[in-house]
Amino acid sequence: MEIMKIAILVDGGFFDAVNKNRVNGMxxxxxxxxxxxxxxxxLIRAKTLTDSENIKDVLFRVYFYDARPFSGKKTNPQGEEYDFTLSKSYVAKTDLLNELARTxxxxxxxxxxxxxxxxxxxxDNGILTGYRPSFKQxxxxxxxxxxxxxxxxHKVVDKIAIIGGDSDFIDPIEFAKREGIQVYLNHMGLKVKDELIQSCDFELK
Incomplete structure (x- = not known):
């Protein structure tokens, strides 16, 4: 039995965007x-079985890419001070990152x-109702x-799976393929550019 090690790379911002509709906006x-x-x-193991029954796919490591939530205080144009550490999104993201760090x-x-x-x-009537904060990652x-x-x-693994949908990943995907790594894409059903799908060896769906 040949063991194939897999690294899964998760784009946290992409994951948030896809899942907000699945968990009532949170x-x-x-x-x-x-x-x-x-x-x-x-899904990877199902793909592998179509090629060979003598290969066993094992998870090597999951890399989760994100940023910690903004923790400062800001005053909006209406003069209202907002403490971002008190928001539900701050608590939810902090809990998520802390739990994954322990996993x-x-x-x-x-x-x-x-x-x-x-x-x-x-x-809908064109009336200003307030302000929302904007952040840059x-x-x-x-x-x-x-x-x-x-x-x-460094030939750490045999396969890389990306949970994401950013076309900026195309160049490193092509590099990994040239180094002999098989690359899988799981875009979680979200529409992404054809060029991204085509750059990968397998689309998971």
């Missing part, structure tokens, strides 16, 4: 992430989240690309 929990990792492994075979790869200002909220996508290159160069 951020997903660590259990949602773990369930999708298990689903990804199941076997999970590795957190965190970038930075910076405050980018306030966006006006306009209702930094250093996350580049960590995904760097890790793919490092994993492929």
């Amino acid at each position: 951020l997903p929990t660590a259990d949602h992430v773990k369930q999708e990792v298990e689903n990804t492994m199941r 076997d075979k999970f590795c957190l790869r965190l970038g930075m989240l910076s405050f980018a200002g306030w966006q006006p909220k306009i209702d 930094k250093g996350v996508d580049i960590k995904v690309g760097m890790d793919m290159v490092w994993i492929a160069t």
Whole structure:
């Protein structure tokens, strides 16, 4: 029996966006992430069985890419001070990251989240109803690309599975393939660019 090691790379921002509709608009929990990792492994093993019954796919490690929630205080244009640590989204994301950090075979790869200002909220009648905060994530996508290159160069695993949908991953995907790594894409049913799907060896669905 030939053992094939698999690294799963999860784009946390992508995962949040896909799952908000599944969990009534709230951020997903660590259990949602773990369930999708298990689903990804199941889909990979199903693909493998079509090629060979003498290969066993095993999970090497899950890399989870995200940023810790913004924890400062800001005053909106209406003069209202907002403490972001008191928000439900802050608590949910903090709980998710802390739980994943304690989970076997999970590795957190965190970038930075910076405050980018306030966006006006306009209702259907064109009336200003308030403001929502805007944030900018930094250093996350580049960590995904760097890790793919490092994993492929050092032959850490035989297969890489990406849970995400960013076309910026195409170049590191192509590099990993040239290094002999098979690449799988799980875009969780969200529409992504054909170029991203075509760059991978397998689309999981």
